[in-house]
Amino acid sequence: MSLFEPTYCPRCATALEPRPEHGMLRPTCPSCGFIWYRNPVPAAGILVVQDGRVLLVRRRFEPRAGAWCIPAGFMEAGETPEQTATRELQEETGLVVQVDTLFGVYAGFDDPRVRAVLILYTGVVTGGELLAGDDAIEVAWFEPHAWPDDIAFASHRQALGELFPRT
Numbered sequence: 001m002s003l004f005e006p007t008y009c010p011r012c013a014t015a016l017e018p019r020p021e022h023g024m025l026r027p028t029c030p031s032c033g034f035i036w037y038r039n040p041v042p043a044a045g046i047l048v049v050q051d052g053r054v055l056l057v058r059r060r061f062e063p064r065a066g067a068w069c070i071p072a073g074f075m076e077a078g079e080t081p082e083q084t085a086t087r088e089l090q091e092e093t094g095l096v097v098q099v100d101t102l103f104g105v106y107a108g109f110d111d112p113r114v115r116a117v118l119i120l121y122t123g124v125v126t127g128g129e130l131l132a133g134d135d136a137i138e139v140a141w142f143e144p145h146a147w148p149d150d151i152a153f154a155s156h157r158q159a160l161g162e163l164f165p166r167t
Contacts, residue, residue, distance in 0.1 A: 005027050005036055005038060006027065006036055009029035009031065009032060009034050010034070011029065011032050011034045012029060012031050012032045012034070014029050014030060014031040014032065016028060016029055016034075016036065017029075017030055019035075021035055038115070039115075040107070040108075040114070040115040040116055040117045041074055041075075041114045041115070041116050041117070042074070042075045042081065042084075042116070042117050042119065043072055043073060043074045043075065043084070043108070043116045043117065043118050043119070044072060044073070044075060044081040044082070044084040044085040044088065044118070044119040044120070044121070045070045045071055045072020045073070045085050045088060045089070045118065045119075045120050045121070046070075046071060046072075046085045046086065046088075046089045046097055046099065046120070046121050046122065046123040047070060047103055047120055047121070047122050047123070047159065047163055048071075048089070048095070048097060048122075048123050048124075048125060049122070049163070050125060050141065051141075052143065052144065053141035053142055053143055053144075054070075054141065054142055054144070054147065054160065054163060054164070055071065055093060055095075055139065055140075055141055055142075056068045056069065056070060056071075056139070056140060056141075056142055056147060056148075056151075057069060057070075057071050057092045057093060057132065057136035057138065057139050058132070058136060058137050058138035058139075058140075059135065059136065059137070059152055060134075060135045060136060060137045061135050063111055063112050063113065063152070064150075064152035064153070066137075066150070067148075067150040067151065067152035068147065068148045068150060068151055068152060069151065069152040069153060069156050070120065070156045070159060070160070071088055071089040071092045071093055071136070072085070072088055072118060072120070072156075073087075073088035073091075073092075073135075074114075074116075081119045081121075082099045082121065085099060085119070085120075085121050085123070086098075086099060086123070089123070090128065091133055091134035091135075092132070092133060092134050092135065092136040092139070093128075093130060093131070093132070093133070093136065093139045094128045094129050094130055094131040094132075094133055094139075095125050095127070095128040095129075095130055096125070096126050096127035096128040097123035097124060097125055097126060098123055098124050098126045099121045099122075099123050100121065100122040100123050100124055101121065101122050102119070102120075102121055103120040103121055103122050103159065103162075103163070104120050104159060104162060105117065105118070105119050105120070106118040106120065106155035106158060106159060107155065108153060108154075108155045109154070110153055110154050110155075111153060116155075118153075118155045118156075118159075120159055144163075144164035145164055147160060
């Protein structure tokens with residue numbers, strides 16, 4: 001069992017055992033039948049492009065503290081992906097943004113905390129004042145293909161590459 005899987009059943013406290021389930025070994029309770037599924041966690045963000053530049057934030061916290069990323073974060077219970085994206089962007093950048101269109105959906109495999117499904121939108125700034133907040137230590141606009149080398153996550157690098165395809 002991995003570091004991120006429970007050792008004991010959250011229902012009855014019996015020690016979990018690896019058992020085959022849907023083609024994979026999964027921690028399973030031999031007493032009550034509970035199966036631990038390590039499913040991806042949804043996250044959402046917004047790619048904001050203004051004057052041909054994209055807005056990125058520098059991460060305050062681990063994982064990858066100090067690296068740059070697209071303003072994004074995990075969904076809270078009761079939120080839609082669009083609500084998550086606009087909330088996260090405002091918390092991290094101080095800007096109010098109107099969601100425009102769905103840009104893409106990405107599998108996130110390199111966050112040590114969780115596996116993520118990243119839902120990215122494009123958006124237009126409608127208000128606010130640009131300043132780093134919440135879990136960002138810096139915000140900045142970057143020209144196409146001139147963003148920092150230390151982009152925090154592979155899914156963010158992929159999206160940036162798709163936003164500004166090399167010609």
